[in-house]
Amino acid sequence: MTDSIPSRFGAIIIGDEILSGKRQDGHLAKVISLLSARGLSLSWAEYLGDEPAHISTTLRRTMQSSDIVFCFGGIGATPDDYTRQAAADAAELVIERHPGAVAEIEARFGEGAYPKRVLMADFPQGAELIPNPVNRVPGFSLGRHYFMPGFPEMAWPMTEWILDTHYAHLFHQQDFSEASILVFDAGESQLIDLMNSIVANYPDLKLFSLPKLDQRRTIELGVKGPVKTVEAGIAEIRTGVTHAGFSWSPIL
Numbered sequence: 001m002t003d004s005i006p007s008r009f010g011a012i013i014i015g016d017e018i019l020s021g022k023r024q025d026g027h028l029a030k031v032i033s034l035l036s037a038r039g040l041s042l043s044w045a046e047y048l049g050d051e052p053a054h055i056s057t058t059l060r061r062t063m064q065s066s067d068i069v070f071c072f073g074g075i076g077a078t079p080d081d082y083t084r085q086a087a088a089d090a091a092e093l094v095i096e097r098h099p100g101a102v103a104e105i106e107a108r109f110g111e112g113a114y115p116k117r118v119l120m121a122d123f124p125q126g127a128e129l130i131p132n133p134v135n136r137v138p139g140f141s142l143g144r145h146y147f148m149p150g151f152p153e154m155a156w157p158m159t160e161w162i163l164d165t166h167y168a169h170l171f172h173q174q175d176f177s178e179a180s181i182l183v184f185d186a187g188e189s190q191l192i193d194l195m196n197s198i199v200a201n202y203p204d205l206k207l208f209s210l211p212k213l214d215q216r217r218t219i220e221l222g223v224k225g226p227v228k229t230v231e232a233g234i235a236e237i238r239t240g241v242t243h244a245g246f247s248w249s250p251i252l
Contacts, residue, residue, distance in 0.1 A: 008043035009035060010062065014073035014083055015150055016050045026152050027072045034159055039172030043067070050074065052082040052089075059090035063145060068167065070159055073150035075139060077119035083147060084140075088124035091142055098123045101138050108136035130158050179234040179251075180208070180222020186246045188219060194240040198223065202233045220251065 011031050017023040025047070032042050044067075048055055055074070062069050074083030088095050101121035105113045123140040130139035130146060132154050139148040139158055146162050148155040183191065188209055198207050205225035212218040221241070223233040241248050 008065075008067045009040060010043055010067045010069045011045040012048060012058065012062070012069060012071045013045065014048045014050070014055060014071065016080075018047060018073075019049050027070075027150075027155065030152065030156050031070055031159065034156070034163065038163060038170075039174060040163075040167075040170060041174070041176065050080050050082055052086050055082055055086035056089040059087055059145065063090055063143065067144065069145045070162070071145060071147045072155050075120070075147050075149055077116060084123060087142060087145070087147060091124055093124040093126065093142075095122050096125050097121050098127060098129065098140070100129050101140075104129070104132075104136045104138050131161060133157050133161075175226045176224070177227045177230045178222060178224035179230050180220050181234070181238060181241065181248045181250055183219045183221050183241050183246050183248045185217055186219060186241075186244070187217065190244065190246075191219070191221065191241070194237070194244065195221075197240070198233055198237060201236065202229055204229050205233050207233075222251075 009031075011028060013025055013027050015023070018025045028042075028045050031045075035042055046058060048058060059071075071083065071087075074081045074086075085095060097118075098121050101123065102113075102118060105117055105121055109117050117137070120137050124142055127140035127142055130141055130148060132138050132149075134151075134154045134157075137149075139146065139155075141147065141162075146159075148158045188211060191209070195207055195209060198205070202223065202225075205223040207223050208221075210220040212220065221237060223230055223237070225233075238248065
């Protein structure tokens with residue numbers, strides 16, 4: 001799918017087990033890493049419990065955008081897997097059995113595909129398949145929304161396949177960079193005037209201030225945005241911190 005360039009990448013991570021703490025999420029960090037390796041960035045992420053109405057409402061909202069959205073979890077065949085139906089409801093589609101998905105599941109499980117495993121071939125009408133290199137039970141896509149299982153060993157190579165197959169034309173095309181310094185022995189309140197000046201002088205940049213609570217009071221102070229503007233912004237930050245009387249070091 002290369003007919004237009006969407007503005008943002010997003011992630012939706014679904015499952016009560018994540019919100020209850022029974023399982024630790026690894027999808028967010030992995031998606032960020034996969035995108036970063038390709039010169040891309042994640043704009044937003046949402047965690048959802050196993051609540052069909054909430055999943056459907058969220059997908060209905062995100063489907064109205066041009067965002068590329070990776071959705072993890074809830075596409076199995078057990079009673080607590082709601083994502084397939086929620087996606088169909090959000091897109092106002094019916095669920096139907098996908099012949100290509102049936103073929104994949106039969107190829108993997110033979111007669112064992114019936115009567116239950118084949119239920120995982122039931123997708124929203126018109127869905128396209130996402131190949132699963134682990135057990136051949138595919139995920140599916142609707143437009144720019146991509147639905148994958150919650151299992152990392154399956155979902156992560158599927159995410160790479162999506163990026164490399166559909167969005168290679170976007171790799172390393174963004175005019176984007178990030179730069180920051182470590183400021184020592186300063187409190188954020190002592191740098192607010194400098195921060196406000198940077199925000200006013202460089203409206204194209206996003207400023208960030210990240211205090212570190214360790215033995216020495218330290219703040220990571222930086223900006224991200226267009227490359228040339230970042231270079232100017234971080235230079236002004238360095239100068240301002242020096243003039244304020246604080247020591248700093250670059251982050252390489």
